[in-house]
Amino acid sequence: MRKKRKNRNHLFFIAPGFIFYTVFVVLPILCVLVLGFTNWSGMGEIKFIGLDNFITIFTDERFTPTFFNALKNNLKYLVCVWLIITPIQYLIAYVLYIKIPAHKYIKFMVFLPYVISTTIVGFFATLIFNPNIGFMNEFLEAIGMETGAWFGDPDWAFKLLILFVIWQGSGSGIMIFYSNFMDISQDVMEACRVDGCTEWQRFWHILLPLSLPSCASIITMSTIWALAVFDLPYILGGSNGGVNGSLDFANTVFYRYTFGSGLNGRQDYGFGAAICLIMFIIMLLVTFIQNKVLAKFEYDN
Amino acid sequence: MKKRVLAALLVGAMVTGLLAGCGSSSGDEGSSDGTSGSITVWYHDYSFEDSLVEVIDAFNEEYPDIEVNYEIRADGDYYSLLSTAIQSGDGPDLFWTNGTATVNMPDYVENGALVDLTDDVDFSLFDEDTMALSEVDGRYYSVPWLTLDTRTVYYNKDMFEEHGWEVPKTFSEFEDLLAEIKGEGITPISMALESWSLLFGFEPLLAGYDPEYSAKLQDYTDITATDQPVRDCMQLMVDWADAGYFGDNWQGVIDNASQILAFTSGNAAMNIAGSWDAATISSNNPDLNYGAFAIPSEDGTCGLVGTASNGLSVSSASDNVEAAVTFANFCATQEAQTIWVQSQGAVPATDTIEASTEIAQEIADSGQGNQYRSWQNVLSSYSSTGNASTVWGDDFTKIFTGEMTVDELCDEIQNEM
Numbered sequence: 001m002r003k004k005r006k007n008r009n010h011l012f013f014i015a016p017g018f019i020f021y022t023v024f025v026v027l028p029i030l031c032v033l034v035l036g037f038t039n040w041s042g043m044g045e046i047k048f049i050g051l052d053n054f055i056t057i058f059t060d061e062r063f064t065p066t067f068f069n070a071l072k073n074n075l076k077y078l079v080c081v082w083l084i085i086t087p088i089q090y091l092i093a094y095v096l097y098i099k100i101p102a103h104k105y106i107k108f109m110v111f112l113p114y115v116i117s118t119t120i121v122g123f124f125a126t127l128i129f130n131p132n133i134g135f136m137n138e139f140l141e142a143i144g145m146e147t148g149a150w151f152g153d154p155d156w157a158f159k160l161l162i163l164f165v166i167w168q169g170s171g172s173g174i175m176i177f178y179s180n181f182m183d184i185s186q187d188v189m190e191a192c193r194v195d196g197c198t199e200w201q202r203f204w205h206i207l208l209p210l211s212l213p214s215c216a217s218i219i220t221m222s223t224i225w226a227l228a229v230f231d232l233p234y235i236l237g238g239s240n241g242g243v244n245g246s247l248d249f250a251n252t253v254f255y256r257y258t259f260g261s262g263l264n265g266r267q268d269y270g271f272g273a274a275i276c277l278i279m280f281i282i283m284l285l286v287t288f289i290q291n292k293v294l295a296k297f298e299y300d301n
Numbered sequence: 302m303k304k305r306v307l308a309a310l311l312v313g314a315m316v317t318g319l320l321a322g323c324g325s326s327s328g329d330e331g332s333s334d335g336t337s338g339s340i341t342v343w344y345h346d347y348s349f350e351d352s353l354v355e356v357i358d359a360f361n362e363e364y365p366d367i368e369v370n371y372e373i374r375a376d377g378d379y380y381s382l383l384s385t386a387i388q389s390g391d392g393p394d395l396f397w398t399n400g401t402a403t404v405n406m407p408d409y410v411e412n413g414a415l416v417d418l419t420d421d422v423d424f425s426l427f428d429e430d431t432m433a434l435s436e437v438d439g440r441y442y443s444v445p446w447l448t449l450d451t452r453t454v455y456y457n458k459d460m461f462e463e464h465g466w467e468v469p470k471t472f473s474e475f476e477d478l479l480a481e482i483k484g485e486g487i488t489p490i491s492m493a494l495e496s497w498s499l500l501f502g503f504e505p506l507l508a509g510y511d512p513e514y515s516a517k518l519q520d521y522t523d524i525t526a527t528d529q530p531v532r533d534c535m536q537l538m539v540d541w542a543d544a545g546y547f548g549d550n551w552q553g554v555i556d557n558a559s560q561i562l563a564f565t566s567g568n569a570a571m572n573i574a575g576s577w578d579a580a581t582i583s584s585n586n587p588d589l590n591y592g593a594f595a596i597p598s599e600d601g602t603c604g605l606v607g608t609a610s611n612g613l614s615v616s617s618a619s620d621n622v623e624a625a626v627t628f629a630n631f632c633a634t635q636e637a638q639t640i641w642v643q644s645q646g647a648v649p650a651t652d653t654i655e656a657s658t659e660i661a662q663e664i665a666d667s668g669q670g671n672q673y674r675s676w677q678n679v680l681s682s683y684s685s686t687g688n689a690s691t692v693w694g695d696d697f698t699k700i701f702t703g704e705m706t707v708d709e710l711c712d713e714i715q716n717e718m
Contacts, residue, residue, distance in 0.1 A: 042384040044412035062695070131550035132491070132563035152494055152553030154702070238495060238555045240695070243702050259381045266404045267381060 035273035042267045053274035063257070067275075069245045070253045071282070073158070077249070078226040078286070080162050086219060089170045090211075093177030094203070107178075114171030121168045122235030125151070129160065151236050154244040161233060161247060168232075173218045180214035181207060216294040223290055227283050230255070250279050337366035338621045340628060342613065343396040344371065345379040348580065352644040359640055360631045367624045380405050387414050387618060394619035395628060400434035400443055400611030402681060409614070410437045416615040416622060418442060422630045426638060430519075430674075431609040431650065433682075443614040444632045447654060448577075448647035449672075451607030452501040453593045453664045455564060455572045455582060460487070466570075468592075472509050472599045479546050482570050491569035492547040493560035496697040500677055502573040503538055504606040508673050509596030510534045512604060515673040526679050526689070526718055527711035535700060535707045542701050552702065565589055576607070576648045579660045593660055595667040604671030605664070608678065609650040680714065689717035 036053060040046045056063060092110060096103050113121070128136050129150035137147040151157050184207065192202050230251035233242070239256050241248025258272025344353055350373050357369045372393065374382050386392035387409075398406040409415050419441045424432060427445055435443040456468070464485060469475035482489040492502055508515045511530035517523060541547065548569065554560055557574070564572035565585040572582075573596075582591065595603035612632060615625045631637050635653065642649045643657035648665045656662040681690040692714055699705040705713075 041408060042381060043388055043408070043414065062692070126559065129553065130559050131548065131553040132559050132568060133566065134553075137550065147550055149550035149553035152550065152555065240496070240698065242555070243494065243552055243698075244704055259378055266408055267384060 032273045035270050036277045038270040040270045042269050053271050070248045070250045074250050081222045081226045089173035093174045097181040111171040113168045118231040152243050154246040157242050157246040176214050180211045184210050338624050339368035340394040340624050342371040343393040344373050345397050346375050347373050352641050355640050355644050356637050392616050394625040395613040407437050415442045416617050421626045422633050434611045444612045444629050445609045446612045446641050447638045447650045448610050448642050449650035450610045451576045451605040452505045455591050455593050458590045458592050460570050468594050488548040488569040489546045491560050491563040491572040493554045494552045496694045498557050501575050505596050507534045508604050508606050509598050512598045518674040518679050527715045532711050576664050593664045603669045604673050605668035606673045684717050686717045689714050
């Protein structure tokens with residue numbers, strides 16, 4: 001009698017993905033963990049220097065203020081995501097859902113910038129706001145208003161960045177909210193119409209509670225994105241982080257200090273890895289706290 | 302059971318196949334007898350492609366058996382690409398570095414990544430100042446190009462003629478000119494709020510402001526990098542910025558490209574920038590009638606700030622060092638240097654090569670034969686901590702945005718010298 005063995009064929013299907021993921025994602029992450037304790041410049045011997053990188057991050061008189069200014073910008077950006085960008089996305093999804101006039105056209109136009117690459121968005125920003133060749137100053141001058149330095153003005157740079165992020169990036173969130181609204185059972189909608197509730201009541205008591213799960217996922221995703229933002233600030237403010245560091249984020253600092261003009265002008269993969277580890281811990285903390293809060297968003301029934 | 306083995310084999314085959322695809326492709330680099338085979342050259346910017354092709358063509362007339370391939374790696378992270386390629390043993394046989402102007406080449410030397418060319422290449426064309434670009438611990442590791450990377454004041458000839466402005470002969474005439482242009486509602490100088498752009502404005506200004514001090518930078522004796530002339534000159538530049546001589550909203554201009562655009566579009570009367578920008582200016586606006594002058598000192602003497610530029614180094618990981626060195630040696634010949642300088646439209650750093658464009662000749666002539674060392678080069682060459690140039694690069698813009706005073710910046714730099 002043959003012994004009945006458990007069917008493990010599924011392992012063969014998992015294997016390729018598992019191996020690739022391990023080799024190209026898990027191993028590099030572990031490498032970063034190790035590199036954070038070295039001063040490897042990308043070439044030559046890898047020397048372990050213990051906690052020196054981390055001590056530098058928190059005590060160096062040049063680096064520490066830069067890093068914390070960047071972190072502050074990241075948090076500022078995060079608050080903007082929570083209080084400005086996500087509510088705007090939600091609102092637009094809602095007006096699309098109640099089918100305002102020309103909603104199909106608006107939906108198309110709102111989503112369009114999302115497929116434009118960030119580099120091109122940066123180029124648009126230059127075309128509009130560059131003091132030399134930009135359209136904005138010419139326009140303001142023509143109507144007799146004061147011109148500005150825009151991205152060269154620390155009071156404006158961050159606000160304009162948020163504006164461009166909303167313009168470019170809100171499409172995806174709007175689509176998720178919108179499809180969540182569409183997903184709400186028509187029975188519920190009909191029931192509330194029969195009961196004669198107002199538009200406001202329908203929004204407050206039905207749409208909002210039933211769309212909380214998508215809020216949770218969008219907030220989680222944009223939080224991670226907010227802490228890892230790089231491309232747009234880099235294009236708009238340059239690698240030095242813009243005027244007065246107003247467009248300096250943790251990732252632009254990381255880029256600067258890893259690949260070039262860093263602490264001593266050399267590439268320093270070890271130091272870069274240490275910055276990554278610190279950012280990883282911060283992200284972990286923020287996401288952890290946020291998940292605790294957002295857990296309430298999941299509906300029970 | 303058979304099926305399972307088959308599945309395992311298939312998976313294994315798939316994985317190894319894919320991995321092999323991702324891995325390094327170690328091609329055969331030809332035979333090693335030195336006079337044949339193929340070598341690969343890396344350069345960092347497309348503006349050098351045509352010149353490189355011309356030099357390779359000339360090389361192949363003499364050495365038809367050596368095939369020279371080139372790759373332009375203008376992706377922004379040139380050095381990290383290069384380091385990764387060298388590290389993986391897959392790097393080019395010859396590659397460009399910035400020589401001793403940045404820490405990259407000395408770093409490669411320290412890690413044994415470069416071939417010592419001192420005895421294998423004939424460096425007789427180059428003078429001592431030029432060879433400083435290539436020298437680490439008394440040995441040479443690269444072949445420079447005799448293009449003078451200098452800074453100059455480009456001016457819009459038509460605009461000058463229209464308003465009756467004259468090319469200034471003394472420093473105070475230059476200052477008066479700026480005020481006059483500003484008075485007519487035109488931006489006198491196009492500038493960008495970016496360390497290097499500002500530097501290429503500051504250095505020629507310093508040369509005109511205090512030629513005596515500038516001349517002393519050559520040997521860097523009896524002076525420090527942040528003596529009073531440097532501080533005064535920086536302050537003067539900040540004052541000019543505040544007076545609107547760089548335009549009213551110039552702080553929003555953060556890159557060289559839009560700095561050039563303001564000049565080529567006729568919004569600014571002048572542009573103080575690198576001599577290598579002439580090609581971009583001409584291609585931006587082929588109809589622009591422009592010239593160049595050097596900022597004169599009070600007694601009328603002029604000079605050019607800058608050095609020759611660095612070229613190729615030979616990788617010690619090359620499979621065909623002999624062919625690579627042969628190519629490096631060819632680059633050091635008068636023939637190759639002439640091709641390079643003229644196809645670049647560059648300012649020649651030597652009398653033996655003629656400039657190929659009018660503007661390059663004009664820049665060369667404007668120096669009256671005087672040449673000054675770059676102030677930034679002093680920072681990178683004589684910093685005791687090695688960080689002076691980095692501090693400057695990080696903070697130079699801050700004196701223009703009011704985050705720092707000139708004295709604070711200079712003291713900070715001096716601490717690293």
